[in-house]
Amino acid sequence: MSAGEVIKCRAAVSWGANEPLVMEDVEVAPPKAGEVRVKIMATGVCFTDISASRGKILDVHFPVVLGHEAAGIVESVGEGVTTVKEGDHVITLFLPQCKKCRVCKLDDSNTCLEFTSGSQSRQLMADETTRITCKGKQLLQFLGVSSFSEYTVLKEFNLTKINPAAPLDIACLLSCGFPTGYGGSVKTAAVKPDSVCAVWGLGGIGLATVLGCKHRGAKTVIGIDLNDAKREIAAEMGVTDFINPKEVEGPMDKYLNDKFGCVDYTFECIGNMYTVKQSLECAAIGNGVCVLIGVPPQEMELNILPIHFLLGKKLTGELFGSFKGVDEVPLLVEKYLDGKLPLDKFITHRIKLEQVNEGFDMMKEGKCLRTVIKNE
Incomplete structure (x- = not known):
């Protein structure tokens, strides 16, 4: 039995910006009050981890254990934990749901204040320390998760119990990327039937956005990507018209308007300021909605013309697909199990x-949709 004891295991540690991750022997302390120690069974490689390793987003500091898109099994729980117990299958949540803050009490928002201003924003646990150490140094815990480790400790509201019938190396996708894209079209935009949608960037998040548009009954789903190799999988997910920007002459908004009449919903899934502006420009006058899904570098600023808003366009954004993680991720698991x-x-x-x-290299080079790290 390991409950109450320090667990020694392996983790991939990021010691500094733009440095390769290093496999290290680490110590994972027992969970304190309101915390849960989890054996990580599978974790996805997300571009947010890559951006963090470069020091480009979320004010990341080092040394840190990255990784945030994971599923595992509860090893032990701290005092006061009531929602999970030893042996439960869980999905980690980088976006917590504390159910106590002002935002969690809103019906139409999921941006828990623990994420923006709590200890998690400083990559720490509630007592302003961490539970993972290496060579006598505390390792910061990325997004309250740190899943590039065989074991980790999370706050109770940074995970949710799921049906054990779901394979954990597949369910881990519901921890970040898939809900972020799928919810962008299903919940944030609430795409209407028979609409025209355009999605910039057909990686895992973009394709999940496409699938959401399809499930909401969009009649036309335009997929925009520089990689022609994505045509087949894009069509399988619901893209009706694939466009490589290299083949477009003139402004993209004129091209889309001439070919499709107007675009009701646009989704930027890259995190590039140029394509954010382009997607807003392409949204229809009067009722067009542009949803920012991709995460740009934190120092980037967006320069846009106010006339777009005066003409009735709307620009919005989301985290985690507007899903409330603790309550709604288990429902997505059931949806997966239902086929x-x-x-x-x-x-x-x-x-x-x-x-x-x-x-990391495969994702940077565009050679994968999602790579899953599977622990034995």
């Missing part, structure tokens, strides 16, 4: 934890 979410098709590679840098 309604083809999560399997989003996984192109499975690797071991010690291959995490290879996983």
Whole structure:
């Protein structure tokens, strides 16, 4: 039995910006009050992890254990934990749901204040320390998760219990990327039937956005990507018209308007300021909605003309697809088990934890949709 004891295990540690992750022996302390220690069974490689390793987003500091898109099994719980117990299957949540803050009490928002101003924003636990150490140094815990480790400790509201029938190496996709894209079209935009949608960037998040548009009954889904190799999977997910920007002459908004009449919903899934502006320009006058889904570098600013808003366009954004994680992720798991979410098709590679840098390289080079690290 390991409950109450320090667990020694392996983790991929980021010691500094723009440095490769290093496999290290680490110590994971027992959970304190309101915390849960989890054996990580599978974790996805997300571009947010890559951006964090470069020091480009979320004011990340080092040394840190990255990784945030994971599923695992509860090893032990701290005092006062009531929602999970030892042996439960869980999905980690980088966006918590404390159910106590002002935002959690709203019906139409999911941006829990624990994420923006709580200890998690400083990569710490509630007592302003961490539970993972290496060589006598505290390792910061990325997004309250740190799943590039065989074990980690999370606050109770940073995870949710799921049906154990779901394979954890597939269910982990519901921890970040898939809900972020799928919810962008299903919940944030609430795409209307027979509408025209355009999605910039057909990686895992963009394709999940496409699938959401399809499920909401869009008649036309335009997929925009520089990689022609994505045409087949894009069509499978619901893209009716694939466009490579290199083949478009003149402004994209004129091209889309001439070909499709107008675009009701646009989704930017890249995090690039140029394509954010472009997607807003392409949204229809009068009722067009542009949803920002991709995460840009934190120092970037967006320069846009106010006339777009005066002409009736709307620009909005979301985190985690506007889903309230604790309450709604288990429902997505059930939807997967019912055969309604083809999560399997989003996984192109499975690797071991010690291959995490290879996983980063594949994502940077556009050679994968989602790479899953599977722990034995």
